[in-house]
Amino acid sequence: MSTATAHAPDEVLLAFARAVRAAGVAVTADRERTYLEAAAQVGLAEAQTYWAGRATLCGSPADLERYDQVYAAWFGLDRVSRRSARDRDHPLTQASVEPAGTDGTGPVDVEEDETVRARASATEVLRHRDLASLSAAERARLATLFASLRPRAPRRAAARRAPARRGAVDARRTLRAQLRRFGEPAPLQWRRRATRPRRLVLLVDVSGSMSGYADALLRLAHAYAAQGLPVEVFTLGTRLTHVTRALRQRDPERALVACGAVVPDWSGGTRLAQGLGAFLDRWGRRGMARGAVVVVFSDGWEREAPQALGEQMRRLRGLAHRVVWVNPHRGKPGYLPVQQGIVAALPYIDDFLAGHSMATFEELVEVVAHA
Amino acid sequence: MQAREAFASAGELAERLRGTGYLADDALATVAWLALRLERPLLLEGEPGTGKTALAEAVAQALDLPLVRLQCYEGIDATQALYDWDFPRQILHLRAVEAVAAQRTTDVAAVEDELFDERFLLARPVLRALRESPAVLLVDEIDRADDEFEAFLLEVLSTWQVTIPELGTVSAATPPIVVLTSNRTRELHDALKRRCLYHWIDHPGLERELQIVRTRAPHVSHTLAEQVVTVVQGLRTDRELVKPPGVAETLDWARALHELGARDLDLETAAASLGVAVKYREDAERVRAALDRLLAR
Numbered sequence: 001m002s003t004a005t006a007h008a009p010d011e012v013l014l015a016f017a018r019a020v021r022a023a024g025v026a027v028t029a030d031r032e033r034t035y036l037e038a039a040a041q042v043g044l045a046e047a048q049t050y051w052a053g054r055a056t057l058c059g060s061p062a063d064l065e066r067y068d069q070v071y072a073a074w075f076g077l078d079r080v081s082r083r084s085a086r087d088r089d090h091p092l093t094q095a096s097v098e099p100a101g102t103d104g105t106g107p108v109d110v111e112e113d114e115t116v117r118a119r120a121s122a123t124e125v126l127r128h129r130d131l132a133s134l135s136a137a138e139r140a141r142l143a144t145l146f147a148s149l150r151p152r153a154p155r156r157a158a159a160r161r162a163p164a165r166r167g168a169v170d171a172r173r174t175l176r177a178q179l180r181r182f183g184e185p186a187p188l189q190w191r192r193r194a195t196r197p198r199r200l201v202l203l204v205d206v207s208g209s210m211s212g213y214a215d216a217l218l219r220l221a222h223a224y225a226a227q228g229l230p231v232e233v234f235t236l237g238t239r240l241t242h243v244t245r246a247l248r249q250r251d252p253e254r255a256l257v258a259c260g261a262v263v264p265d266w267s268g269g270t271r272l273a274q275g276l277g278a279f280l281d282r283w284g285r286r287g288m289a290r291g292a293v294v295v296v297f298s299d300g301w302e303r304e305a306p307q308a309l310g311e312q313m314r315r316l317r318g319l320a321h322r323v324v325w326v327n328p329h330r331g332k333p334g335y336l337p338v339q340q341g342i343v344a345a346l347p348y349i350d351d352f353l354a355g356h357s358m359a360t361f362e363e364l365v366e367v368v369a370h371a
Numbered sequence: 372m373q374a375r376e377a378f379a380s381a382g383e384l385a386e387r388l389r390g391t392g393y394l395a396d397d398a399l400a401t402v403a404w405l406a407l408r409l410e411r412p413l414l415l416e417g418e419p420g421t422g423k424t425a426l427a428e429a430v431a432q433a434l435d436l437p438l439v440r441l442q443c444y445e446g447i448d449a450t451q452a453l454y455d456w457d458f459p460r461q462i463l464h465l466r467a468v469e470a471v472a473a474q475r476t477t478d479v480a481a482v483e484d485e486l487f488d489e490r491f492l493l494a495r496p497v498l499r500a501l502r503e504s505p506a507v508l509l510v511d512e513i514d515r516a517d518d519e520f521e522a523f524l525l526e527v528l529s530t531w532q533v534t535i536p537e538l539g540t541v542s543a544a545t546p547p548i549v550v551l552t553s554n555r556t557r558e559l560h561d562a563l564k565r566r567c568l569y570h571w572i573d574h575p576g577l578e579r580e581l582q583i584v585r586t587r588a589p590h591v592s593h594t595l596a597e598q599v600v601t602v603v604q605g606l607r608t609d610r611e612l613v614k615p616p617g618v619a620e621t622l623d624w625a626r627a628l629h630e631l632g633a634r635d636l637d638l639e640t641a642a643a644s645l646g647v648a649v650k651y652r653e654d655a656e657r658v659r660a661a662l663d664r665l666l667a668r
Contacts, residue, residue, distance in 0.1 A: 031565060034409065038568075041408045042381070042401065051401040055568040059561065061416070064571060159446040172458055179465075196446070281613070287515065287556030 013039055013049070016074050017057060023070045025063045031056055046075075143252060145358055146219045152369040153197035153229040154293050156321070160194045167192025198293055198321065200224060200231040200368065203279065205298035206263060207237045207270035213328045213356065214266070215256070217297045220361055222247045222255045232288055236275040236298065237265035240282075270301055272341060273308035280315050289319040293371040295364070297326045297355060300342030310344030317348040322371040326355035326364060375407045375505075375548070377434060384433070392586050393422070393429030394579060402570045403430065412528055412549035414564060417572035419554055420617015424511055426572075427550040431507040436548070440509045441496035443516035449523055453533055455493045461486050487537035497524075498533055504543040507550065514553040518560065525563050575618060577604050583618060584625050591629045598636035598666070599625045603648065605665045606658060613651040624648040638662055 007015075017035055021027035035056040042048035050071060058067050163173065170191035177186035202221045206214045214235075224231045225247035235241045246258035260266065276296075280289065294316060302309045317323055325345065329335055331354030337346060346352070351367050354360045378384040384407070385400035395403065403426065406413035415423040431438035441452055468482050500508035510524065527533060528549060532542035551567060553559060575583060577600060584596045591599075600621060607615045616624070627647040633640045642659055649655050 026561065028565060034411065034568075037409055038405050041405060047397065048381070048401060051398050052405060054398070055402040055405060055570055058569050059564040060558070060569075061571055063569075160448070175458075175462060283556075285613070286554055 009039075009044055010036055013053075016053070016070070019074055020053075020057050020067055020070045023066045025057060025066050026059065027057050146223050146252065149220070149223050149358075149361060149365055151220075151224045151227060151229065151365050153200055153224075153231070154322075154368055154371040155195040156198040156291065158194040158196040161191045162194035164190050164192045166190055197230050198291065198371070199288070200229065201284075201289060201292050201294045201320075202231065202233045203276070203294065203296045203298075204233065204235050205237070205270065205272065205296075206235045206266055207301070208267045209270065209299055209301045210297070210328070211267040213297075216361075217326075217355065218243075218247070218256060218259055219252055220364075222252050222259075226250050226252070226255065232283075234279055234283075235259075235263050235265075236270070236272060236279075237263075238268045238271050238275075239265045240275040240278045241265075242283075270298075272298060272300070272302045273305070273312050276309070276312040276316065280312065280319070284316065284319055289316060291321045292319075293322045293324065293368060294320040295324040295326060295368065297328075298341075299327055299329050300325075300337070300339045300345060302339070302341030302344075306340035306344040309341050310348070313345040313348035322350045323348060324351040324353060324364070324367060324371070325349045326353045326360075328354065328356040330354040331356040331360055375410065375545075378404060378407070380404070387433040388426075388429050389586075391429045391432040393425060393433075394575075394583050394586060395426070395429075396575075396579065399426070399570060399572065402568055406550075406568045407548060409568070410546050412551055412567045414551045414553065414559075414567035414569050415572055416553045416555050416569070418574065418615075418617060420619040421572045421574055422618055423552040423572055424509065427507055427509040427552075430548065430550070434505075434507070434548075437503055437506045438509060439496045439500040439503065439506055439547070440511060442511045443513050443520070445515055445517065447516050447520055451495055452497045452520070452523070453495050453527075454498045454535060455495065456487070457491045457493050461491050464491070489538070492535070492538065497527055498541060500547045500549075501527075501531065501533060501541055501543040504547040505545050506547045508547045510549065510551045512554060513551050513563075514556045514559060521560050521563050525560075525566065528563075528566055574607055574615075577601070580604065580618060580621060584622060587622050588625050588629070591625045592634050594635045595628055595633055596625055599628065602636065602641070602662075602665045606649075606661075609657070609661070611657060612649075612654050614649075614654065616648045620648045620650075636666060638666060641666065 013036060014032060017027055017032045035053055038052035038056050039049050042052050053071070054064065054067055058064050161170075163170065167190045170189040173189035173191070174186065177189060178184065180186070202224065204214065204217045204221060206218075210217075218233075218235075221231075221233045221243075225233055225244060226249065231244070232242070233244045233247050235243055241263050243259045243262055246262050247255045249255040249258060283289070300309075313323070325342075327337075327342065330337075330352065337343060337352075351371075353364055353367060355364060378387065381397070381401040381404040384404045385395050385397075388395050388400070388403075403413060405411070415426065417423055427440075428438060430436075464486065465482075468485075494502065497508065500506050513521065513524070516524075530542075531546045532540050534540045574580075580603070581597060581600045584591065584600055585593070588596070603616050603621045603624070606612060609615070624644065624647045627644045628636065628640060631640050631644060641662055645655055645658060645662075649658050
């Protein structure tokens, strides 16, 4: 290695590992050790150390991209020629948003920072939300209100059978009880299917038309996420953003601030169908939506073709166990579901609920718990 | 440790894998070779149909080792991965002992010991791999299993031993070669990832895919193979497809067309056999519409 003239090879490699860590890849001490071991095995040929580092220091496709960048900077070698087709086909960096028509939403390029690069149009507004507008008293009041909600996950049958008071006769336990009594007849034991929490997916529309509700809806989502229930939360606007990790923090204020930091399209336009499609391609079809209860919080204002929304809802309905649509405007007197988007989506919705007040949130919690 | 040191370099491993019909590129061969050398599990991620499972099979074949496969699913637990006691047989045994004991007295402790004997033990994949080691243990679609199972697997992968309270500890003389695959439906826990060497498998490029088709389906005519691969590569660039075809689909399609008697790809047979490569109704319509354009190239 030409850069290693002044230093021992292991020093160079270790320093490189540190640089990779500085770039945001979670390189731990044991990974560094494995890297050095691997490098010792493959020798210091340039291509070999590249692959050895890639395999030992990285843990996800997002890491690979960062690794490549640091590698290029560190060793002064451009690995583009050896990079996989995937990287060339779908650029992972988010430096710029290409105009509509040149590049669509791919299932793979999402992994960079879990933000889908949906097609950009001139009207896309990238705004981070400002939480400072709430007064301290308002915050405290909201916190107590949401703390009073008791969200429960829906249940589903598990493969396991568990002892129960009724159900089918549990031959094993009955026999074991009999063995304990040296073969004397014992009371019959019963068992039935155990249950386990069903996955819950919350898709929250954070576009401009929902701006008055987005904050409350995310608090509701936080009430689910912070409890450690199997829940996944996404925001929908002009982009699809995975915010589960941000919402997992216990403190709702911190969670919302973290959430505000990752969502790039607060109060922008809506591309409901596209966001939903991206969710289904990237996450839903691979398993997240399968058998899950999916709750969509949106007013159904779809700028683009409403048929596309209907089509995506049909796909969602085919995967999910139950689809719940929460429309904050539904609770208003005189509301009729006439927006084109909602009309297209209605045939594929199991429960159509309002979501504009605490009372309706309580109702939603009940519906979800029994879904 | 002979199996792990059978290859002096990654190139040699790639050569042997080629002998089994698996074409690994430099990257994959290097990583797989490192996994053998460093005794680390190999974690493979990538789109479905890119040959993650096939690699484990090829490694087993190349090293002439038994392949033990553990297919993960939601709700899988230790009794399905490790071992279980054959309860009905134990009861049967007790009855038999009872019948014999009617004639003469038996030692109770001895009978109890017999109950938890080897012959009543149902060895599940992980235990089997530890016992048969050197072997290749394939943990397929680990992302489908639950978090708890991951933690449990982590324990086995770091100690290479399983403790059965009634029998004692089973440990592998040589750690088995472990390959984990994941479709990335969820993020795996970092602790597990840290134990493993990580590699993302991509769809192969035109050249390589063509080689793969020629190796795996040698009877398919060269023109046909080339055309099929070109069309499939074209399809993969179409971002609107619900599920772009993987290498497995390419192979199936080439074989199907060959069975239909095609020497080269024409619109009619392609459209008729499309169901082999494209498995969604929406996709099929889209592809049928695009076939003209793709075939014209």
